[in-house]
Amino acid sequence: MELYKENQLKIYNSLSKSKEVFETVTEGRVGMYVCGPTVYSNVHLGNLRTFMSFDMVFRYLLHLGYKVRYVRNITDAGHLESDAEEGEDKIAKKARLEQIEPMEVVQRYTVDFHDITAKYNFLPPSIEPTATGHIVEQIEMIKEIMDKGLAYEVNGSVYFDVVKYNEEGNNYGILSGRNIEDAIHNTRALDGQSEKKNPQDFALWKQANEFHIMRWPSPWGEGFPGWHLECSVMSSKYLGDQIDIHGGGMDLKFPHHECEIAQSHACSGVQPVNYWMHANMLLLNGQKMSKSTGNSILPGEILTGENSILSKAFGPGVVRFFIMQANYRSVLDFSNDGLLASEKGYNRLMEAVSLLSALKTSGSSSFDVVKWRQECYDAMNDDFNTPIAIAKLFDAVKFINQIKDNKATITSEDLELLTKTMNAFVYDILGLVNDAKDQGSNKLDGTVELLIKLRKEARENKDWALSDKIRDELAELGIQLKDGREGTTFTVN
RNA sequence: GACAAGGUGGCUGAAUGGUUUAAGGCGACAGACUGCAACUCUGUUUUUUGUGAGUUCGAAUCUCAUCCUUGUCUCCA
Missing domain, CATH: 1.10.730.10 (Isoleucyl-tRNA Synthetase; Domain 1)
Structure with a gap:
């Protein structure tokens, strides 16, 4: 019998703010999606903690005998830089600064990310899809949302209509606890020349200006997808309209995950995620x-x-x-x-x-x-x-x-x-690894064994000066001798 | 300012109403081991849970106030 049948797993659901008994959509199977890294620089330590937490979750679910499909994406397009005059893609900006192709940036840091996760003994996810590999699906999803009347086009960009979405009885703010009506009243005055109907609306598709390197053709002209869209698209493509677990860092709760819920719900009509899990900050x-x-x-x-x-x-x-x-x-x-x-x-x-x-x-x-x-x-x-x-x-x-x-x-x-x-x-x-293994070498072992032997002779002659010299100088080199009842062993630090 | 997550011993970090006189790890102290140490093992130790009120037979745990930290605030993971 599978272990999950005799263990009642409870998961803290960020959506309900309480621990709930974990029940899967399909008996014996778990679909889990975690927002992956944006590959425009080395993976951040805080990110590593988040991914490590979900690696542990993945490992425990597997241990319990669930068949888990774990999807963790690679964001290789679509995130906009704040300090730029115009919205600029982080990857494109990095590429421009380093005078290389955007895909070179993506390649370099994807390799780095895989290298780091391997070193820290992460299990690879079942599927690791990329945003740029799913442009077609993203365009399709935008069309679908537009067909439902919940998105509109302005000057080659498409925005999600948050106010209309809520007027239809939905709740944008369900995850983050934000009140959209308040937000609208608070920010209306500040918003000057935006082309959006409401400042709360978020981009599904953004028109590329002439300098923007990463761009794709679409029914609305050349542009690139909004950064919330990829996760909705890839999670539904690989895990279906209702997934068991969606994870990410606490900082992604708003707006990213809130937008994901709105997009997915707009398309499918169901709550896309049963258990929202958020790892805390480091x-x-x-x-x-x-x-x-x-x-x-x-x-x-x-x-x-x-x-x-x-x-x-x-x-x-x-x-x-x-x-x-x-x-x-x-x-x-x-x-x-x-x-x-x-x-x-x-x-x-x-x-x-x-x-x-x-x-x-x-x-x-x-x-x-x-x-x-x-x-x-x-x-x-x-x-x-x-x-x-x-x-x-x-x-x-x-x-x-x-x-x-x-x-x-x-x-x-x-x-x-x-x-x-x-x-x-x-x-x-826990995914711990034995760091002590594969340290040292045969040559080193032999050398230290020789010194241990010399020291033993010195100790037998009560030549403490010599024996301590061997011990202390080895210690300075990071080799610690351990005198036990059955002789001396050593470790390399 | 709003929303969210927190503030627990010398450090780190559990426990969300009584089985905890606050788990575990580290540190400190003592013992074993040692020529003396280190390593390792064993035992002991510390706080009364940011602050101030309240609810309760009983609170770290619930309520209110207050201070502080972190995240987010919609084209900035």
Whole structure:
């Protein structure tokens, strides 16, 4: 029997602002859409957290036995730059500044994004569609909305008629809690020469001016799609008119997701998403991240240590563990101290996992493994509460260490269940990787073993000066010797 | 200004009315181990939940006020 049948998953739905029992549209299957990156620069650390949160969601749904179709798009067109005089596409602007083709920008940062997500052990989505690959479908969707009378054309651009949409009994504002009538009254005076009927209307299609590089032909002339449209189009194309889960960063709630609901609902007549999930923001040293103030770090720079924020390089497993120690709906503060603390805890967890295969079994267990396992699942079933799940894993860590020290016992049956559960949570669900692996080399190993041997001889001769010199100088090189009961081992930092 | 998410120990971060005298991790302290350390393991420790009122037999959890942080405000992920 699939695990999802014995686990009642609850998900916090941003639409209802409450935790709801998760019920899929189609039994046993989940359709999940997450707004992907805009590939005009390196993926942002805050973005990484959002994608990592949904990677964990994806992993847990798979673990529960659901057949999941996970769609995460690549936005390679359509986002407009604010500081430009005229609306300018971010990708086109970057291309103009670097004097290259827009598609070169897209290619470069798409490759970077895939590189980073692979390094951080993300599972690839089922489908990763691009906005530029769905221009035809976007034009079709605009036509459909126009046919329903909910969009209008002005000077080669098409806008969604928010006021009319609401007059027909809909609720633009349902997700973000905004009151459109108030907004209209508040902003009418400020809006001068807009060609829109109302300032709240948003673009479905935008006419390209003569300088705009990325452009496509359409029934309304040459132009490019509005940036909310692609997600509506691609989610309905690959997941249908009603999808189970739609995710994204908290900052996308308005206007992006609000517009998506309006567009999709205008076409299909149904609520497009059953469960809206929003991951919270990431702070850096208690402040929002900002390139201009230098309070910024790239995901790749964490791994290499080439940055001014952190005292050393951290492995992807540590970073992942750090992020998973907080709830995805909480604001998380990224800091050097936080990572150092996580590194310790992470090492302890991974040490215990590696001890599992060497544990001795007994006739009875002094720990209720079945109950513990259920508590782990209960944590995840409660809106993916990874911090609680990790706390439970540490209960097992303590138990494992006690068995090792002969202060606790476990039956072979329980050990099998414990091992299976630990591996499932650590590797499959949390997606942690063992950073310690593939460090060092045979040559290094041999060299250090030689030094350990020399040091052992020195210690036997009580030549503490020499033995400490070997130990301390190796430590300075990042090689730490560990004196145990059965000899000396070492780790490379 | 409006809308949204938050403010919990030395740090990080759970818990949304009683099973929590606030989980877990880190730190600190002690013990084991060690030639001494480090590593590792074991144990102990800290706060009364931004501030001020209120509801309740009972509140971190509900209500009101107030201060602060973060996000968004419609052609700026």
